[in-house]
Amino acid sequence: MNFDYNEEQQLLADSLRRYLQAQYSFEQRKKLLDGGPEVWAKFAEMGLLALPLSPDYGGFGGGAVDLMAIMEAFGEALVVEPYLATVMASRLVARAGSAAQKSTVLPAVAEGRLKMAFAHLESGARYDLAAVKCAATKSGDHWIIEGEKKSVQLAPRLVVSARTSKGVALFLADAPKATPRRALDGFAEADLVFSGVKAEALEGGLAEIEETVDFATALICAEAVGAMKFSCDTTLEYLKTRKQFGVPIGTFQALQHRIVDMYIAHEQAKSMACLACSKIDTAENAKDRARAISAAKIKIADAARHVSHEAVQLHGGMGMSEEMKVSHAFRRLAVLARQFGDADHHLARFASL
Amino acid sequence: MDLNYSPEELGFRDEARAWLAANLPRALKEKVERYEHLSKDDLLSWHRILAAKGWVAPAWPKEWGGTGWNVVQRYLFEEELGYAGGPPLIPFGLSMCAPVLLQFGTDAQKKRFLPRIFKGEDFWCQGYSEPGSGSDLASLKTKAVRQGDHYVVNGQKIWTTLAHYADWIFCLVRTDSSDKRQEGISFVLIDMKTPGITIRPLILMDGAHEVNEVFFDDVKVPVENRVHDEGKGWTVAKYLLGYERMNTGRIGASKRELEKVKDFSKNISDIRFRDRLARLEVELMALEITNLRFLDRMRRTGQPPGADVSMLKIKGTEIQQGLTELALDAMDPAANDEFSVALRNRYLSMRKTTIYAGSNEIQRNIISKMTLGL
Numbered sequence: 250m251n252f253d254y255n256e257e258q259q260l261l262a263d264s265l266r267r268y269l270q271a272q273y274s275f276e277q278r279k280k281l282l283d284g285g286p287e288v289w290a291k292f293a294e295m296g297l298l299a300l301p302l303s304p305d306y307g308g309f310g311g312g313a314v315d316l317m318a319i320m321e322a323f324g325e326a327l328v329v330e331p332y333l334a335t336v337m338a339s340r341l342v343a344r345a346g347s348a349a350q351k352s353t354v355l356p357a358v359a360e361g362r363l364k365m366a367f368a369h370l371e372s373g374a375r376y377d378l379a380a381v382k383c384a385a386t387k388s389g390d391h392w393i394i395e396g397e398k399k400s401v402q403l404a405p406r407l408v409v410s411a412r413t414s415k416g417v418a419l420f421l422a423d424a425p426k427a428t429p430r431r432a433l434d435g436f437a438e439a440d441l442v443f444s445g446v447k448a449e450a451l452e453g454g455l456a457e458i459e460e461t462v463d464f465a466t467a468l469i470c471a472e473a474v475g476a477m478k479f480s481c482d483t484t485l486e487y488l489k490t491r492k493q494f495g496v497p498i499g500t501f502q503a504l505q506h507r508i509v510d511m512y513i514a515h516e517q518a519k520s521m522a523c524l525a526c527s528k529i530d531t532a533e534n535a536k537d538r539a540r541a542i543s544a545a546k547i548k549i550a551d552a553a554r555h556v557s558h559e560a561v562q563l564h565g566g567m568g569m570s571e572e573m574k575v576s577h578a579f580r581r582l583a584v585l586a587r588q589f590g591d592a593d594h595h596l597a598r599f600a601s602l
Numbered sequence: 603m604d605l606n607y608s609p610e611e612l613g614f615r616d617e618a619r620a621w622l623a624a625n626l627p628r629a630l631k632e633k634v635e636r637y638e639h640l641s642k643d644d645l646l647s648w649h650r651i652l653a654a655k656g657w658v659a660p661a662w663p664k665e666w667g668g669t670g671w672n673v674v675q676r677y678l679f680e681e682e683l684g685y686a687g688g689p690p691l692i693p694f695g696l697s698m699c700a701p702v703l704l705q706f707g708t709d710a711q712k713k714r715f716l717p718r719i720f721k722g723e724d725f726w727c728q729g730y731s732e733p734g735s736g737s738d739l740a741s742l743k744t745k746a747v748r749q750g751d752h753y754v755v756n757g758q759k760i761w762t763t764l765a766h767y768a769d770w771i772f773c774l775v776r777t778d779s780s781d782k783r784q785e786g787i788s789f790v791l792i793d794m795k796t797p798g799i800t801i802r803p804l805i806l807m808d809g810a811h812e813v814n815e816v817f818f819d820d821v822k823v824p825v826e827n828r829v830h831d832e833g834k835g836w837t838v839a840k841y842l843l844g845y846e847r848m849n850t851g852r853i854g855a856s857k858r859e860l861e862k863v864k865d866f867s868k869n870i871s872d873i874r875f876r877d878r879l880a881r882l883e884v885e886l887m888a889l890e891i892t893n894l895r896f897l898d899r900m901r902r903t904g905q906p907p908g909a910d911v912s913m914l915k916i917k918g919t920e921i922q923q924g925l926t927e928l929a930l931d932a933m934d935p936a937a938n939d940e941f942s943v944a945l946r947n948r949y950l951s952m953r954k955t956t957i958y959a960g961s962n963e964i965q966r967n968i969i970s971k972m973t974l975g976l
Contacts, residue, residue, distance in 0.1 A: 250606060251604045252894070252899075253603065255603075317603075485974055499976040502967070505966065505967070505970035506966045508976070509969045512913075513913045513916065517888040517889070517917070518888075520895060521884075521891065523603060526603075531606075544887055547881065547884045548884055548885075599884070600876045
């Protein structure tokens with residue numbers, strides 16, 4: 250038993266934090282929202298993009314625990330780069346791609362030359378990973394995809410899920426042209442229409458999707474922990490400095506108990522993120538893995554709501570203000586609480602396992 | 603990061619589990635399982651079985667009967683003890699009075715009291731709360747006036763758990779009324795057979811006699827029964843507060859209760875009930891890992907746990923209460939058998955957990971002040 254990051258994990262997270270504090274402050278983030286290429290290049294230089302990939306393709310073979318400290322740092326800084334989208338899509342290529350596909354895609358990802366996304370979500374599917382209506386039909390030596398995918402982060406190359414006569418399958422395709430928009434939390438995304446889009450097939454389907462989504466769920470648990478840590482820290486600071494009735498508002502017991510409960514919720518969430526990330530790397534079977542991931546996501550979804558709501562409330566009117574980072578942490582946590590399944594969805598899954 | 607116990611730790615746990623299962627008398631286990639009233643003999647018989655094995659006071663120094671286990675082993679054992687489902691070990695002697703004596707007691711006091719606590723020969727109770735002094739403990743009024751080689755004690759304690767079983771009581775008393783409130787307090791040990799002590803039962807809403815009022819009317823206490831210097835009682839009390847709070851989450855016991863609730867609620871298919879049960883299970887998982895994180899920190903730093911372990915008491919007691927609520931809701935409304943009645947009473951009784959040992963509001967005050975600096 251050991252809850253420490255190892256030296257490499259800690260050093261990487263520390264240098265990432267230093268970089269984010271210097272170059273990705275809240276003010277700089279506002280300007281960077283339109284995707285300055287220098288951030289991605291820096292991620293590549295630090296090895297973040299290579300970290301989860303196999304050494305055979307220029308990666309470092311890291312697991313979820315290796316990514317955990319990075320995701321926490323991203324959460325604290327509210328990073329809106331398509332990092333997780335790229336990790337998910339490249340993980341699917343690594344698990345379901347041919348040798349040729351892997352050697353085309355993965356080194357480019359590792360070196361920061363290729364951003365990717367996993368185009369999966371469809372209208373009405375909610376959190377049902379099998380609810381895929383997009384269709385893929387064989388045409389000579391390639392496939393044609395027809396259908397729509399929602400809220401896909403902006404990236405030139407995609408892994409797309411689509412239905413064939415054999416069920417849900419995975420494909421590699423270029424992203425069709427689309428009109429980008431900002432999601433609730435500031436990520437750049439678009440709804441995509443696939444109309445006669447040429448694609449190449451990967452050798453995988455629903456099982457690979459479920460595994461990758463569980464992996465990604467563990468990572469966003471860690472990211473949410475980071476965003477909650479920021480929310481707790483900044484609220485504590487506010488309670489110590491904001492004065493009303495001639496005293497810091499942190500001297501009021503009604504507020505003290507509420508921030509203590511935020512602090513406890515954050516610690517409990519961190520515990521469950523540790524469980525989720527370590528189980529993804531070590532679980533003996535899919536059921537074991539799914540149970541831990543769902544348990545973690547239930548706790549993280551509840552804690553994200555609780556902490557973000559209280560952070561805004563304890564900031565008073567300032568918490569509502571667009572100028573304050575705490576309101577952006579609120580937006581990020583609102584998305585993370587529901588991403589890959591909200592508490593209700595994971596309760597149903599946890600209870601059924 | 604590795605959330606698993608080492609093979610050695612697992613071996614230790616399995617050995618403890620097997621021994622506890624083999625040595626907990628069946629009749630006693632069933633009594634606890636049915637939530638029946640436990641007599642003084644019931645409590646002490648399990649204590650004595652563990653004492654004979656040398657496992658009743660693992661945290662004590664080896665020379666006084668401790669096991670020399672490390673923090674992880676102690677934690678594992680405590681959880682297995684809870685999970686085994688025996689009568690609770692009454693903490694007043696083993697993990698309250700004894701640590702105080704070990705830290706502040708004279709050699710004579712240690713020799714006189716520790717072996718008897720270990721063997722279960724003296725039953726102890728705690729004289730802290732008073733009618734006017736609950737959370738604001740330092741406002742206590744019970745007076746001890748020095749007369750030669752004795753103190754004469756007058757006053758009243760309340761909520762004194764199992765005083766009616768007790769041979770001894772450790773008390774916080776006021777030895778100096780002129781001083782600032784915390785500095786006039788001393789820690790004394792009082793023989794319950796001393797003339798002038800009256801015990802009056804306080805029956806709680808579950809109908810059980812567990813707590814009492816204890817009245818002191820010119821009770822003579824030898825000065826040699828004072829622990830630490832006169833006026834240092836508050837230092838002693840604070841020391842105790844920081845001592846061994848790694849198991850206040852009662853995770854082993856809650857795991858056992860969760861299994862029981864799961865078992866007898868099997869037929870309830872209402873999705874709302876299943877969700878509440880699942881949510882509580884997740885809370886317990888989160889508490890267990892949080893507890894392990896504290897343990898890991900203690901092991902790495904060699905430091906006693908910080909004030910933030912108060913969260914273990916807060917979450918642990920919320921879970922214990924939540925389990926009784928689920929048990930109550932799972933019960934057939936038409937049932938009136940003994941077990942169902944006991945379950946209902948347990949729901950009533952467990953409301954005490956968020957009040958005793960520093961109410962959960964006081965625990966929040968502690969985290970707010972000590973951890974968050976408010």
